[in-house]
Amino acid sequence: MNLLKKLLCAKCSANFSTKEVRKEYDAPADFETAITASGFGKFNYIVLVLSIPMCWMTVFETTTMSYVFPAAQCDLNLTLEDKGMLNAVTYGGSIASAFVWGFIFDTMGRKQPLIVGFLLDGIFVLLSGLSQNAIFLMVMKFFGGFIMNGPYAALTSYLSELHEAKYRSKVPIYTGLCVSVGTIYLPLLASFVLPMNFKAILADYLVLHSWSLFLLLNALPALMGGFIFFFLPESPKFLMSMGKNEQALKVFQIIYSINTGNPKETYPIKTLIDEPKTNDQHKMSESPLLNGWRQISPLFTQPLLRTFILVCSVQLFMIMSLNTLRLWLPQLFQAINDYKYFNNGTSSTLCNMLSVIQPTNDTEECFVNFDNSEVYMNSIIVSSVSACSYLIVSTVVNVLGQNKLLNLLSLVASGCAMGIYFSPNSDIALLFIAAFNSLASVGSNVTLIVVVDLFPTTLRTMAVSLVMMCGRGAAMIGNIIFPLLLEMGCAPPFLCLASLLFVCFCISLMLPKPNENFI
Template sequence: MKYLKKLSCSECSAYSLTKDSRKEYDEPADFETAIKACGFGKFNLILLILSIPLCWMSVIETTTMSYVFPAAQCDLDLSLGDKGMLNAITYGGTIASAFMWGFIFDTMGRKRPLIAGFLLDGIFAVLSGFSQNVTFLMVMKFFGGFIMNGPYAALTTYLCELHEGKYRSRMPIFAGLSMSIGTIYLPFLASFILPMNFKLILADYLVLHSWSLFLLLNALPALMGGMIFFFLPETPKFLMTMGRNEQALKVFQMIYSLNTGKPKETYPIKILINEPKANHRNEPESFLLKGWRQISPLFAQPFLGVFILVCSLQLFMTMGQNTLRLWLPQLFQAINDYKFFNNGTSSTLCNMLSVIQPTNETEECFVNFDNSEVYVNSMIVSAVSVVAYVIVTAVVNVLGRNTLLKILGLVASGCAVGIYFSPHSDIALIFIAGFNSLSNIGSKVILVVVVDFFPTTLRTMTVSLVMMCGRGAAMIGNIIFPKLLEMGCGPPFFSMASLFFVCFCLSFLLPKPKENFV
């Protein structure tokens, strides 16, 4: 007892470890043991809170135009085809950069590319706010998508690699939940900014409108994200993979200290195992050859079958989800305009959508700024999605990803059919909210499969390629959707239902959890 009284606090903490605990850490620890010893606490909570607005950037980059269309259609002389292209062009940028970003993050780490990615995205978002014509706006949205594709994919991986196994599977769901909060933020901000309908002349060829200010304000989360990552660590998993165990151990100690409030020196693990280093050669070779060396394992067993399957699931699911999602504000605006011209009277969805058809060229362009219902409906749809994410986060480990994907695919397909048969705008809103929530969650559950089945050195590349497939499909969907609307009311919604029924069928082919390859 006399000796114990003389021990320092750090020595007491170390001494308080049980004999079994000390024995467990006598040998070099692998990543899972090391991250588990850090616990879950202040560091994790701070990280998750800071990542919420960063997760918004994917939503902001792809969705802002959906709210800009009704306000800017006269200023920019937008047709239905222009709107479809503006929605699609962002996804074109993400496709063009998918390979590049996956290679960069899997070879250079997560932190430094995340800093550069968020700052560059913020710059292009600012430039888009100064657009004076459709062409310049399309160019800025393309580069915005080109930049944003990497940081969002890497952010999901970053969160996964800083949590132990029992929390890791929830991280893609958390990212999706944060994105859903972002979908509430956008219409909330739009409801204050867009109805202002001002015109500020800065120069002969530079005029700002309310939608310009809306775009400028939406650059702030990306610029903030670039600054946040200056103060966050590189993931210890990546450091261990690159053979930088001393740096990884310092990160583990920092996380442990923040989570427990104890000195870094009391972190019970002193040595980390030497993981197989990633195959990144130092000799000069072409970028394409390095990239091929990085992704070639995906095209061989045991990864090829699962890779094709998750790409197919993401393709169909994202085509349906992101096509309808990006057209929702325009559809709600059509419903609002129908009521505006018919003394507040509602009708079947198909009757109300008739006002979205192209107008006679001789008619004067008209924008209805009395559209608070558009933003309220958009926020309701987003709020339902947030609630659904909370529920799914709680049950994903109980149901399992395979069963969950089956449920999501089948019910979302039914909701798409329900939208078409809606006799009233309120009924349509219920089905739209259900479809949006379930389809959005489904695309994130697929990322859980990627995290489960693919190793660290392939993970970000795989996420990028899987998301590239989905975003390519979303680009095509947004180009086709205006054509489907011109054909009539049924084709858009029955197409959505068919896509998700295919996803329901494909989900039966997913391997069981015990067949995990990692």
């Protein structure tokens, strides 16, 4: 609770006085007035705490395969190419559903689609845990990515719409912190489950392993999210936008009552304004394709086109390098661990240690080393450093400005990628990997801040969505290419990562200053 207060309530107390909230409003209130009158307190804390497992859903959906590969490679006969495809298909699914989810949440609200989305994602994760071959697992991961994309984006909107303006900007920081905690929890869970190395035969064609149990357990956050939303209210902002003011007023009364402890009837606002409908009926009569093009077309004309291409390119190269290496880290750490296992615990240069994952032509029996606590510890260290980096950067972003900060992050991250390749031992490699992951992760988020500052209010959401889609597409391509680079040798993958980030640095130098595109 103290952490939530620090993040969302810098100069207030959760226990505000009754006089402050009992102020009577004679005229119908707009959304901002109504949500402010409902206060900030127990309801907000409860919702934010309950959202933690939901924030973890996207982390688990995109990252679980990274920990499954070393344990399941023999059971599923996984090649390097199979591993790359399993990482990539999740992003392919999320790209395929981007516009579908946007339409659903804009027309059906937040609550019901979130319930369905979380429950469906949980079901697909459960099915992935029952996989007996790589093809079935790929199909389940694709559908998991297809489902995952919408609920997480809508969750951030939902939480924001339950907070007044002065706390609303802090919600993305909170959700980002929750995601970072999830990246720490995941290897911790893997360290307990995957080394169990059991085999349970449930039927002739259904065999469960420790990695199966790991995937089944990862369905819990999504299933919990769907269950929790049965008891949460619909977004009052959405209800007002649909003309359902009576229902919205009831939601405001519930929030007010929980926050203050006062009866719902004492909520000071009695009526809400009718929000204007800006050509809604006209838009509804248009085809979805025409309506969608009408929304995004300004991004593809001057003066915004050049800037849009630049920010998409920055995010593309940043995310391609970040999520390619991030999703292969457990496999790389496993290779380092295996090298030490076969060499009496001695370390070597990174290239020598990674030679154990190179494909061979011999007929040796497939081997999985479950004595790998170091793999999970290294993953926890990298995730922890990344979480801490957000706190550090938040103190310097206003000093340097987001453009200069993005320049610095991409350049130093490029140097760290080179450092990984030249690492003389595993400890130095871990140091450069943690630095690379932190800098690139923060850089991808700073890029989104740059997007917000460079585009008009009416285009910001669409610009951010399209830029994020470019990032997901890049992550998909990167994970398909990375195993091919690994097969070529040690230098190609890391030199390629360094080159991508250096190109990112060069492009970031061409970004305009905030508000140069519009007044």
